Amino acid sequence: xxxxxxxxVVRKIPRLKKKERQTRLxxxxxxxxxxxxxxxxxxxxxxxxxxxxxxxxxxxxELRERIKHVAEQKLDPxxxxxxxxxxxxxxxxxxxxxxxxxxxxxxxxxxxxxxVARGHYIFAQANSLAVALVNAEVVLTGAAxxxxxxxxxxxxxxxxxxxxxxxxxxxIKVRVETRVGEELVFSGTFRVFKAADLHKS
Numbered sequence: 001x002x003x004x005x006x007x008x009v010v011r012k013i014p015r016l017k018k019k020e021r022q023t024r025l026x027x028x029x030x031x032x033x034x035x036x037x038x039x040x041x042x043x044x045x046x047x048x049x050x051x052x053x054x055x056x057x058x059x060x061x062e063l064r065e066r067i068k069h070v071a072e073q074k075l076d077p078x079x080x081x082x083x084x085x086x087x088x089x090x091x092x093x094x095x096x097x098x099x100x101x102x103x104x105x106x107x108x109x110x111x112x113x114x115x116v117a118r119g120h121y122i123f124a125q126a127n128s129l130a131v132a133l134v135n136a137e138v139v140l141t142g143a144a145x146x147x148x149x150x151x152x153x154x155x156x157x158x159x160x161x162x163x164x165x166x167x168x169x170x171x172i173k174v175r176v177e178t179r180v181g182e183e184l185v186f187s188g189t190f191r192v193f194k195a196a197d198l199h200k201s
Contacts, residue, residue: 022054079135087121117153126160130188147187149185159178159180172194
């Protein structure tokens with residue numbers, strides 16, 4: 001009996017030379033300024049420190065500064081709360097329509113024994129995004145139906161996307177879905193409402 005055997009040869013991809021790597025790095029960050037040093041290091045099969053040195057030589061700022069720059073250029077101005085009170089980095093905002101934020105889970109967000117993210121951070125990212133989405137001076141959360149789909153761990157990046165589903169008077173229904181990569185890990189429907197300015201007597 002003759003059996004056909006298929007053998008697959010895996011070739012090791014050589015590392016790019018420094019000049020070529022830096023050229024590609026610059027192009028990649030122009031196309032997607034939200035790539036982290038960790039993701040870039042994985043893509044180019046080099047250390048995170050090498051990526052940081054490349055960025056310094058190219059004059060490319062760190063992730064936080066890149067996000068801030070994009071936000072200043074493309075975001076509608078947040079009215080309902082100070083920008084720094086949005087949990088995560090706001091990367092897209094179209095008032096009364098849609099918004100997106102990113103949150104990289106670090107040690108401050110996790111339980112020290114399990115390295116699993118504390119639920120209130122995941123909720124707060126979604127809730128603050130739903131509030132920031134509304135074009136009003138004062139916006140409050142009236143109710144929320146949420147679902148934690150799986151544990152989030154140290155080092156994972158949460159991308160939350162909010163979309164206005166309906167609006168009736170001062171009440172707005174906002175759907176938020178949070179993913180790690182393509183995987184849905186959290187979802188929530190928030191009922192928020194525009195309130196009178198609480199600072200006025």
